[in-house]
């Protein structure tokens with residue numbers, strides 16, 4: 001009786017332990033599954049949000065290429081115009097400091113070219129130059145932001161200035177001195193952008 005009793009008791013403990021192990025096994029499996037799932041989701045999010053070393057380097061290089069400061073544009077063409085007064089109350093432009101014409105020489109560039117326009121004042125008054133839609137007495141419509149020596153601050157005698165711009169539109173345009181009345185006095189020329 002005692003032996004049977006002990007046997008039954010020990011069997012009861014074994015069964016209890018098996019039961020606990022069973023439940024523990026289920027819990028452990030469930031916990032492992034949850035941890036694995038968290039790890040997979042975590043890895044996915046981690047992968048998306050944090051680029052690998054190679055990708056990061058590529059992004060850095062691309063960002064640098066996009067943000068080129070305008071001052072670093074390399075001109076395709078450099079045009080130097082000299083400007084000043086002519087005998088008889090006329091004003092003019094030329095491609096050398098010794099020969100000024102009215103109107104000035106015709107300038108031709110190609111659409112899309114980066115132009116550096118230099119202006120050298122060889123006269124005795126203040127002057128400047130701008131690419132314009134049409135030659136005006138004052139306040140001409142300036143194209144391509146191409147302006148050297150604005151009307152309120154023209155280039156002084158013996159000085160020079162320059163501007164870099166893209167001739168983005170084809171057409172027959174002009175250049176002129178933006179100082180009031182200098183255009184009609186002959187300080188202009190044709191500026192043609194070929195397509």
Ligand SMILES: [Cu+2]
Nearest residue numbers: 127177179182
């Ligand atoms: Cu002028």
